[in-house]
Amino acid sequence: MEERIQFTLNGKATQLAVDTDRMLLWVLRTDLGLTGTKYGCGESLCGACTVLVNNEAIRSCQTPVKEVRNKEVVTIEGLAKNGTLHPLQKAFVDHYGLQCGYCTPGMIMNAYSFLKKNQRPSSAEIIEGMDNNLCRCGAHKRIVRAVQAAAKEMERGS
Amino acid sequence: MKDDQSADFGFVEDTFDLSMNRRDFLRVTGGGIFVLFTVRDSLLAQEGTGAARAFPNSLPTDFNAFVKIGADGRVTCCTGKIEMGQGVFTSLGQMLADELDVSLESVDMLMGDTDLCPWDMGTWGSLSTRSFGPALRAAGAEARQVLVDLASEHLKIPAGNLETEDGFVFDKANKHTRVSYAQLANGQKIERHVSGKVAVKKPSEFKIIGKSIPRRDGGDKVSGKAKYAGDIQLPGMLYARILRPPAHGAKLIDVDLSEAKQVKDIRIIHDGDLIAALHKYPDVAETALAKVKAKFDRPPAGVDEKTIFDHFLKIASDGKVLAKEGDQKKGRQESKDVLEETYLNDYVAHAPIEPHTAVVNVEGDKATVWVSTQAPFRARDEVAKELGFSPGNVRVLPCFVGGGFGGKSRHLQVLEAARLSKLSGKPVQVAWTRKEEFFFDSFRPAAVVKITSGITGKGSISFWDYHVYFAGERGAQQFYSIPNHSTTSYGSGWAGTQGAHPFATGAWRAPANNTNTFARESQIDIMAAKAGIDPLEFRLQHLTDKKMQRVLTTAAGKFGWKPAKGPSGRGYGIACGTDAGTTVASIAEVEVDKATGNVKVKRVVCVQDMGLVVNPEGATIQMEGCITMGLGYALREGLHFKGGEILDVNFDTYEIPRFSWVPKIETAIIDNQNTDPQGGGEPAIITMGGVIANAIYDATGVRMFHLPMTPERIKEATSKG
Numbered sequence: 101m102e103e104r105i106q107f108t109l110n111g112k113a114t115q116l117a118v119d120t121d122r123m124l125l126w127v128l129r130t131d132l133g134l135t136g137t138k139y140g141c142g143e144s145l146c147g148a149c150t151v152l153v154n155n156e157a158i159r160s161c162q163t164p165v166k167e168v169r170n171k172e173v174v175t176i177e178g179l180a181k182n183g184t185l186h187p188l189q190k191a192f193v194d195h196y197g198l199q200c201g202y203c204t205p206g207m208i209m210n211a212y213s214f215l216k217k218n219q220r221p222s223s224a225e226i227i228e229g230m231d232n233n234l235c236r237c238g239a240h241k242r243i244v245r246a247v248q249a250a251a252k253e254m255e256r257g258s
Numbered sequence: 259m260k261d262d263q264s265a266d267f268g269f270v271e272d273t274f275d276l277s278m279n280r281r282d283f284l285r286v287t288g289g290g291i292f293v294l295f296t297v298r299d300s301l302l303a304q305e306g307t308g309a310a311r312a313f314p315n316s317l318p319t320d321f322n323a324f325v326k327i328g329a330d331g332r333v334t335c336c337t338g339k340i341e342m343g344q345g346v347f348t349s350l351g352q353m354l355a356d357e358l359d360v361s362l363e364s365v366d367m368l369m370g371d372t373d374l375c376p377w378d379m380g381t382w383g384s385l386s387t388r389s390f391g392p393a394l395r396a397a398g399a400e401a402r403q404v405l406v407d408l409a410s411e412h413l414k415i416p417a418g419n420l421e422t423e424d425g426f427v428f429d430k431a432n433k434h435t436r437v438s439y440a441q442l443a444n445g446q447k448i449e450r451h452v453s454g455k456v457a458v459k460k461p462s463e464f465k466i467i468g469k470s471i472p473r474r475d476g477g478d479k480v481s482g483k484a485k486y487a488g489d490i491q492l493p494g495m496l497y498a499r500i501l502r503p504p505a506h507g508a509k510l511i512d513v514d515l516s517e518a519k520q521v522k523d524i525r526i527i528h529d530g531d532l533i534a535a536l537h538k539y540p541d542v543a544e545t546a547l548a549k550v551k552a553k554f555d556r557p558p559a560g561v562d563e564k565t566i567f568d569h570f571l572k573i574a575s576d577g578k579v580l581a582k583e584g585d586q587k588k589g590r591q592e593s594k595d596v597l598e599e600t601y602l603n604d605y606v607a608h609a610p611i612e613p614h615t616a617v618v619n620v621e622g623d624k625a626t627v628w629v630s631t632q633a634p635f636r637a638r639d640e641v642a643k644e645l646g647f648s649p650g651n652v653r654v655l656p657c658f659v660g661g662g663f664g665g666k667s668r669h670l671q672v673l674e675a676a677r678l679s680k681l682s683g684k685p686v687q688v689a690w691t692r693k694e695e696f697f698f699d700s701f702r703p704a705a706v707v708k709i710t711s712g713i714t715g716k717g718s719i720s721f722w723d724y725h726v727y728f729a730g731e732r733g734a735q736q737f738y739s740i741p742n743h744s745t746t747s748y749g750s751g752w753a754g755t756q757g758a759h760p761f762a763t764g765a766w767r768a769p770a771n772n773t774n775t776f777a778r779e780s781q782i783d784i785m786a787a788k789a790g791i792d793p794l795e796f797r798l799q800h801l802t803d804k805k806m807q808r809v810l811t812t813a814a815g816k817f818g819w820k821p822a823k824g825p826s827g828r829g830y831g832i833a834c835g836t837d838a839g840t841t842v843a844s845i846a847e848v849e850v851d852k853a854t855g856n857v858k859v860k861r862v863v864c865v866q867d868m869g870l871v872v873n874p875e876g877a878t879i880q881m882e883g884c885i886t887m888g889l890g891y892a893l894r895e896g897l898h899f900k901g902g903e904i905l906d907v908n909f910d911t912y913e914i915p916r917f918s919w920v921p922k923i924e925t926a927i928i929d930n931q932n933t934d935p936q937g938g939g940e941p942a943i944i945t946m947g948g949v950i951a952n953a954i955y956d957a958t959g960v961r962m963f964h965l966p967m968t969p970e971r972i973k974e975a976t977s978k979g
Contacts, residue, residue, distance in 0.1 A: 136482020200343030202660030238886030
């Protein structure tokens, strides 16, 4: 059913009229034009669509818009501040943490949420924390390294 | 085109539009200095690449610029290759920048724009660096010479006294007497054809080639800015969701669209076999499609993943002999032990995380296209054919590709989008769901390999009789010193023939070679164990190829290999092979849980000799990617199907490698900068089936003959063994 809904999107108050049973992924990509969040499987199995809702990584392909009412949504487009890449984004570039790049936004958003909870993760913890995000190119080893490097950088910055 | 000739290129058929003349490159791109090259010249100039042999008379004669130097000093590198993760966005730029003596930062990449880039067959076969690379470097060297000649006039200094560096031509005697490329290009409109007479740099002169440079597309890819086909949004664009049959070969017998038509703002298109719901939101189109009531007549189920192998052996026609030497009969007579084994592998999906996607905008007699494809020029020609347009009226524009692995050398989705755009009069996006991606994949074919081989009492291989069914020829020929050997391939290659496969098959990263290397390296291991000789030693005893010896001994040194006859209980395996001109050896360590059948790959050491390396870190990452992806087909990936019905529809039942599967990976690339660059995107994956099978044997004494080596299969084998 179409209704008005409000939430914060990448730090900005956002209001739109939308069928709130629709999945957040499609509303982000089409209604709101934020195409950084990707479709990969549609069933919460791959993680390409991962975004943050109140700092928690969720799968936007299976999250109805109504569930983000009055909450804070952050997508990959909202991570860089004033044109400066977030340490996680920078670490993915510097440590070759991507190849085709299609799973990358989901990987970064998942890692962001994970690092919020665990600021000094071991590599085993990173592997466990990232295990449900799929990458077909085989960039895994470098992604673990990038997340580790970002954790150090973020600790220094905080 | 014959199968063997196309073997290097990962596809079997193609059509070229020979009517096209020179495109209006200069008009479109404005002034500057252009270096042009016909693809025919480029490919024919490279003896031994296979391309010249494959297409002696069918290469297009039109030409386009490889290089543009603008009045702003920006250099544009134009290529029909696409970036799908393999890193050519960076490495091709490195090659051009080095030859031209400009900074890499000043090079812009223009990839896969069919109006502006030189014609290209497609991005596959690990050919971007080894085949396109030399042509691009030649164009860069030629452009540099043009600039030196212009500077000579401008500075009134003989060309021989001039040098170039970082976008400037300067007087050797006085570095301050100089002129920038930008200045030289200003107001010019110079077209130069590559003469092939200007020498490219020697490895000792390289400044940018051979350097590890982070991906230049990285910034856009980590910030969500990089555009893939599905990210293209045009005013008025509709997303299409298309009615699919439940199985390949099923026929639509009845359809009721009335309920679907009730969805607000929906457009239902029913045109012959094509039924689609179109809406400005893809999920609403999906909702409408779900309301379509359709009845299909299904064909009888036919073969499944268990019966497919007998089916292959039954339908195989006469084989094609790929190699034959010596006398098999004599070899058998000299054998102490004769080993006859059969190896199988299941169908494997490409499963890129980005499903096939396309946007087509048909306006009048012209069409603009964005498509996730490994072959933009072929997509252009096929869209033109579908629409009845001339190829010159179809333009494919660049976008990033979210993984290909061979699967995006086919692109049915763009034909669907073209048809729907024409029918609806709107720009249309077709983005396959994961289920559609599995359904329409051109799977790596299931295959059978039968090998009979013998060893003498002294432990040397006396004969080798190799028969491969339906995998293809790449990597089939063995390279060991065996006096009596023959290799025969049956059925077609990976593209399949009528009646062979119940669905489409095609090239999958290092096509055929994964199957062939698994079978060969397993059989070699079986013989080594039978002879009671360490498997590394056994291989070295039968090798004369210096490159192969070197990658094996280097890997062994890195791994800390200590000789032992198998099975040693340590869980060590070894395998080697060649692919795309590159020689590769891998050693793995595994742990097998006999109770569950689970295999943990703990460590993989991989060494390859790939000639000149343009971006060492980039090449290393390709090796790591191969090793990681290879865990999938070795351990888990095997398609479930019943005739034309694909039972795997998502990543729950079709498992691909995860973080927790990844072993400790150690790689090395042999320093060999003075030979031509060879393939890098595929070779390291070919050994993964064999190296893990051999390690499992070493751990358990049980030999696995069927890929993937799932826990169920391992449990079954160990309970028997």
